[in-house]
Amino acid sequence: MADILQVKNLSRHFELGQGVVRALDDVSLTLREGRILGVVGESGSGKSTLAKLVMALDRPTSGQVLIDGRDLFAMTPRELRRARRHFQMVFQDPYGSLDPRQSVGRIVAEPLYLDPEAPRGAARRRLVADLLEDVGLAAADADRFPHEFSGGQRQRIAIARALITRPRLLVADEATSALDLTVQKQILELILKLRDEHGISVLFITHNIGVVDEICDEVAVMQDGRLVETGPARQVLDEPRQDYTRKLLAAEPTLNVIGRRNRAPV
């Protein structure tokens, strides 16, 4: 199986006054075609910086991001624009990621701007309608506006938008963190279904190690901009080799910890 995404010695430093913040420090990762790689870590561990760089929304201080073997930051702007249809992203906050002034149909179709041969008119509407049904919404929802939808439905719209160009890599940056547990589960199942049906690879960024357990094949643990542990999800979760990973696992709120009935006597 080919590597869809390779991150090589990627660093992103921010200069703030006197000090330098190493948001991302010499990170290397590989994601194979059709797999789901979870990136876990606390807030500030560099997960979102990594997502931004993989999406070429920011430029690294050093290092490379290879998508399908081609370095994003060595491309000309034109080449980058042409390559963008192969990787798309779903954001954390489904309230901020949809333009409130645009109809759902227009939002979902936006990335088609990348494809000069994209269908127009009725064919485009049909494409949007099919995709909305694919993510569990109705075809008629294309004419409605984001404020008419719940958080979970909005995230489905955002996923539909990310999928319309048939990308090969999907980056989900805390895509389920703003949702309540049942909706979270539905969205995770949707991502699994899309992976199985379309063979899409997913870089799943989360602070929630339980989500990793649920859907990821592999996991990378980050701390302070550095990678501390990588490996198959089962192995890392069952036998963490690093103290930090153990700490993250112990910090995960599970139902029998936060549940009412099993609360430990004070």
Added chain:
Amino acid sequence: MRRLPLSLIIGGAITALLIGAALLSRVWTPADPTAMNVLNRLKGPGEAGLLGADQIGRDVFSIVMAGAWTSLGVAFTATIIGGAVGTLVGVTAAARGGAIERVLMAANGVLFSFPPILSAILLGALMGPGALTSITAIGIFMVPVFARISRAAAMQIWARDFVQAARMAGKGQALITVQHVIPNIQAQIIVQLAIQTGLGILSEAGLSFLGMGVAPPTPSWGRMLADAQTYISAAPHLVLAPGLAIAVAVLGLNLLGDGLRDLTDPRRRQAS
């Protein structure tokens, strides 16, 4: 159907009345606003026409109506032009950032620091008085106001994730500004258009008062005030009529602006 803010209803009614009077004055006024009738000179309200007559016997009510056309026309044209240029400057600064933003906003600050009356007098000296001078002077004064507001509003939009999504769709700054930024800040711009048109009326009256406005005999509220100064004790209605017209017009447009803001800003809507 949610209740409309009271300020919107009152402001909207006053503004509609004002626009109605201005439009009506183009086709009908009780008397010709430029026709002199020396027999009526300085007669009070009721004695000659609804609001009396001025120092050369013209019908005051008719002049006020025709003056509404001048005031609104100059103020609205100037605000639209100044608003368009200022908004363009503001959204460009927000989109480009860096050196371009600093230069644009510095130039804007310089423009903002000029007292508008002073620059209008300077402009009047260069161009001669007239409607075009008033429009230019007021329009230039509007540019930095709109530039600041639209830049601040646009920067908030640029920070939103849907702009990142548009970038991932390969869209450039200009396209994102047109498709995402402007539609999301247009409500704030429209509110400001209403409020600034009110200020524009005040400025137009000020310029006319100083003799920098439209040329006589075109009726104008500012010049009515200037002409009436000497008769203030003999015929106070000559000062009151244009003075009240200006005050009510400015009040109406400000209320309209506030009402539109209440209507479009969800945070304020909850508070009221």
